[in-house]
Amino acid sequence: MITTKSKSQAKVAKPETKTRIHLNSGLKADGLLKLYYYMRLMRGFEDSILRLYQQGKIVGGAYSGNGNEATAIGSAFALEKDDYLFPMHRDMGAHFVKGESVLNLMLQHLARENSLTRGRDGTGHYSDPSLRIYGNISHLGAMVPVACGAALACKLRKEKSVVMTYIGDGGASVGEVHEGLAMASVMRLPFILIIENNQYAYSTPTAKQFLVKHLSDRAVGYGIPGVTVDGTDVLAVFRVCREAVERARKGDGPTIIESVTMRMHGHAAHDNAWYVPKKQFEEWKKKDPIERFEKLLMTEGVLTEAKKKELTKDIHAQLDEATNIALEAPYPPSEQAAEGVYAE
Numbered sequence: 123m124i125t126t127k128s129k130s131q132a133k134v135a136k137p138e139t140k141t142r143i144h145l146n147s148g149l150k151a152d153g154l155l156k157l158y159y160y161m162r163l164m165r166g167f168e169d170s171i172l173r174l175y176q177q178g179k180i181v182g183g184a185y186s187g188n189g190n191e192a193t194a195i196g197s198a199f200a201l202e203k204d205d206y207l208f209p210m211h212r213d214m215g216a217h218f219v220k221g222e223s224v225l226n227l228m229l230q231h232l233a234r235e236n237s238l239t240r241g242r243d244g245t246g247h248y249s250d251p252s253l254r255i256y257g258n259i260s261h262l263g264a265m266v267p268v269a270c271g272a273a274l275a276c277k278l279r280k281e282k283s284v285v286m287t288y289i290g291d292g293g294a295s296v297g298e299v300h301e302g303l304a305m306a307s308v309m310r311l312p313f314i315l316i317i318e319n320n321q322y323a324y325s326t327p328t329a330k331q332f333l334v335k336h337l338s339d340r341a342v343g344y345g346i347p348g349v350t351v352d353g354t355d356v357l358a359v360f361r362v363c364r365e366a367v368e369r370a371r372k373g374d375g376p377t378i379i380e381s382v383t384m385r386m387h388g389h390a391a392h393d394n395a396w397y398v399p400k401k402q403f404e405e406w407k408k409k410d411p412i413e414r415f416e417k418l419l420m421t422e423g424v425l426t427e428a429k430k431k432e433l434t435k436d437i438h439a440q441l442d443e444a445t446n447i448a449l450e451a452p453y454p455p456s457e458q459a460a461e462g463v464y465a466e
């Protein structure tokens with residue numbers, strides 16, 4: 123399935139409602155339900171974050187990966203426990219898949235003292251080394267060489283782990299992305315780069331960002347495989363990522379995967395995305411990753427209305443509990459504000 127551009131002309135998935143999700147993922151019912159659960163949890167969590175932001179309980183920014191659930195979940199689901207995940211700001215669900223708790227992520231967003239960054243940050247700039255999650259570096263592109271460095275470490279230590287990271291359609295233009303890929307390819311590092319092409323980089327549409335047909339076409343310049351996948355189809359994303367992970371684990375080097383999605387919200391909560399044509403949102407709404415997958419699971423008899431109700435109740439209970447605990451938790455003492463902010 124994954125081939126270099128010269129051998130295959132992977133098609134960019136257009137937002138058509140007709141596209142059928144493929145079931146041949148090698149996953150059994152429990153795996154399929156897990157994908158669904160994590161996508162629902164991601165959306166539920168981010169909706170909670172946006173509500174808390176509107177209530178003035180979150181300072182700074184509040185980001186959402188609405189529309190990106192299939193990409194974040196399908197990709198991280200292809201990783202094993204000992205693999206490394208370097209997620210970006212649209213990949214909240216990937217943290218959950220890798221084992222992060224709802225409470226830890228809630229504490230982090232509410233900048234509490236007992237959060238992963240001890241209240242120094244209220245968005246995605248956090249890590250949890252115990253789960254091999256290294257959360258995003260704010261400077262777009264900078265994380266790619268860092269993730270490649272982790273992949274080099276895996277290779278030097280003869281570990282069988284692989285490293286997966288993400289970049290946006292806009293971030294993919296940053297020079298460090300090229301530097302990282304140039305190194306990862308020639309050193310055949312166990313590295314997977316997912317380019318999340320969600321049509322916009324803040325207010326800049328992709329037409330003003332690049333001229334290649336598919337961002338995965340760039341792989342040919344590094345001599346590595348590149349594939350474009352429908353980023354609203356969780357099983358398609360999972361399949362291409364699993365293949366890339368297997369290649370990387372075997373020592374065959376990196377893969378670039380372009381996952382085509384739509385950023386269904388503004389850049390962050392402060393942005394109402396006035397610059398996106400309404401029609402574009404309407405077209406992509408028909409391909410909502412969660413609704414598509416839910417429909418498929420219902421048709422295949424994997425999901426029932428009763429099971430959906432039970433799962434919805436469980437997600438709401440988890441979110442309510444985490445929100446209540448986090449809101450009660452203290453902020454860090456102000457006299458410690460400068461501690462742990464700079465490297466020694």
Ligand SMILES: Cc1ncc(C[n+]2csc(CCOP(=O)(O)OP(=O)(O)O)c2C)c(N)n1
Nearest residue numbers: 212260261262290291292293320322323324
């Ligand atoms: C080097 C750099 N330039 C600018 C920014 C400010 N910034 C943060 S996110 C963003 C848009 C990124 O767009 P894209 O890479 O397409 O990712 P998306 O937000 O669409 O997922 C910008 C300009 C930054 N963080 N780093």
Ligand SMILES: [Mg+2]
Nearest residue numbers: 290291322323
């Ligand atoms: Mg983008």
